[in-house]
Amino acid sequence: xxxxxxxxxxxxxxxxxTLCPEVDMMKLEVRLEEVLGNYENNxxxxxxxxxxxxxxxxxxxSSKKLEGLSDITLNGYRMVLKxxxxxxxxxxxxxxxxxxxxxxxxxxxxxxxTIGTKLSTLKSFFGWLVKEEVLxxxxxxxxxxxxxxxxLPKGLSIEELEKxxxxxxxxxQRALIEVLYSTGCRLAELAAMNKADVNYQSMSMKVIxxxxxERIVYLSFKALYHLKKYLKSRNxxxxxxxxxxxxxxxxxxxxxxxxxxxxxxxxxxIPKKLHPHVMRHTFGTLSMDAGIELADLQHLMGHSNxxxxxxxxxxxxxxxxxxxxxxxxx
Numbered sequence: 191x192x193x194x195x196x197x198x199x200x201x202x203x204x205x206x207x208t209l210c211p212e213v214d215m216m217k218l219e220v221r222l223e224e225v226l227g228n229y230e231n232n233x234x235x236x237x238x239x240x241x242x243x244x245x246x247x248x249x250x251x252s253s254k255k256l257e258g259l260s261d262i263t264l265n266g267y268r269m270v271l272k273x274x275x276x277x278x279x280x281x282x283x284x285x286x287x288x289x290x291x292x293x294x295x296x297x298x299x300x301x302x303x304t305i306g307t308k309l310s311t312l313k314s315f316f317g318w319l320v321k322e323e324v325l326x327x328x329x330x331x332x333x334x335x336x337x338x339x340x341x342l343p344k345g346l347s348i349e350e351l352e353k354x355x356x357x358x359x360x361x362x363q364r365a366l367i368e369v370l371y372s373t374g375c376r377l378a379e380l381a382a383m384n385k386a387d388v389n390y391q392s393m394s395m396k397v398i399x400x401x402x403x404e405r406i407v408y409l410s411f412k413a414l415y416h417l418k419k420y421l422k423s424r425n426x427x428x429x430x431x432x433x434x435x436x437x438x439x440x441x442x443x444x445x446x447x448x449x450x451x452x453x454x455x456x457x458x459x460i461p462k463k464l465h466p467h468v469m470r471h472t473f474g475t476l477s478m479d480a481g482i483e484l485a486d487l488q489h490l491m492g493h494s495n496x497x498x499x500x501x502x503x504x505x506x507x508x509x510x511x512x513x514x515x516x517x518x519x520x
Contacts, residue, residue: 242281250315256404260409262378270311274400282319287329294333302336309335309357345472350460357458363418363450365413365431370466372413373397377466381433381444390414399492407490462512465510474502 198287250271251264277296278289290312297305313331319325346354348367351371358364370380379397387395393409417431426433430441442450448465455464462468470491477487487500 199372201373243275246282267311270308285329287332290330306336345475353458361420361423368413368416370469371408373407374470384429403494457488
């Protein structure tokens with residue numbers, strides 16, 4: 191029996207003894223030698239082992255794409271898994287719990303939420319390999335997700351929102367701010383909007399959110415007014431709702447939108463960081479302060495989990511105090 195075949199016999203013995211502890215190991219060893227002696231066996235080279243995990247990552251990403259995950263989510267998964275594969279270039283069956291903990295431990299200085307996201311990605315990947323029967327065990331099963339940092343969302347106050355509005359220098363900047371605030375949309379949702387998505391009669395828009403889910407969002411009179419002014423100022427045929435200002439005109443990307451919002455932040459001189467997600471938080475917090483029902487806010491913001499929307503219920507101390515005075519029986 192060759193050394194590679196002997197190694198295979200030992201590996202099989204180890205697996206079988208784990209699954210069937212009562213098996214007679216002496217008889218098993220003899221029987222394996224008899225069977226494997228009829229085969230030629232070549233162990234994977236180091237290069238082949240390195241390819242194994244990269245190939246499995248590609249298969250996983252293809253599977254998730256077929257499930258309808260967005261390109262942004264897939265790119266996030268790809269970055270985490272490719273980095274893990276480069277640090278642990280071996281067959282997936284040889285990845286251990288210690289490897290997972292070592293990888294996560296190398297991310298010093300990162301927020302616990304970021305480390306939690308990396309672990310969630312690894313759990314999804316190895317869990318998928320177990321479901322596909324590529325692996326018998328999940329090396330991430332014993333690694334617990336870190337506790338999430340409980341931070342209240344930082345939206346703008348009404349005064350700060352007015353300062354931001356007044357600091358817009360162009361029609362596009364004002365339209366961006368108003369649409370972000372009125373719809374409460376995410377950056378990716380805003381970037382994907384088209385002119386054809388706007389229903390002027392119902393003052394609403396269709397957007398595609400996380401998980402490729404479609405929902406309806408609404409435009410206030412103010413948002414629709416400034417959006418119309420911006421659209422009338424354009425002389426291009428691009429279907430995108432927001433486009434670049436220089437030829438060749440094209441849809442504004444995520445970074446281009448962020449840069450425009452940063453310009454407004456500098457001009458407004460407000461004491462808070464301003465970015466597209468702050469406008470989403472502003473929509474959530476001010477809507478709650480105005481008395482919106484939690485279930486309605488959940489659907490408007492596109493939250494699949496109602497617990498995500500609950501964070502906005504804890505923001506306003508003034509609202510809690512007002513509720514106490516209104517409903518407390520003396």
